[in-house]
Amino acid sequence: MTDGELKKLLCRGGTVAVLGAHADPARPAHYVPAYLSARGYRILPVNPRFAGQTLFGERVRASLPEITEPVDVLDIFRRGQALDGELEKILGLGPGVVWFQLGVKNDRVAEVLRGAGIVVVEDRCMLAEHRRLLG
Secondary structure, eight states: OOHHHHHHHHHTOOEEEEETOOSOTTSHHHHHHHHHHHTTOEEEEEOGGGTTSEETTEEOBSSGGGOOSOOSEEEEOSOGGGGGGGHHHHHHHOOSEEEEOTTOOOHHHHHHHHHTTOEEEOSOOHHHHHHHHHO
16 A cells, blocks of 8 residues: 555544554554544444443444444454454444554455445554655
């Protein structure tokens, strides 16, 4: 994916569901969505461990099917091998973009998502790319 394409995705803003969001501010699954929230993105955190709590001004959902509104980007902070079990839920959510954070890789899931017309960004940090391309 080119820098221009990434910049267009990031400029769209909108609603970002965060699969694997975390309550610990020292963890990337917290400080990345916190950064995005501070820049105007609406963050919908998803993690069964923190379900019902509030993060980034939103109630934490236990799973993706609990999200009943449109999502522009699904930002994933789960291990790549865990994504096979999430694939149907991701397809059901229907985000325009699925963003695999640094270190997250699952070729089969990425291929299925692309085949469904979903843009996939792999092994990149949304915060780092936002800073690099948008300042």
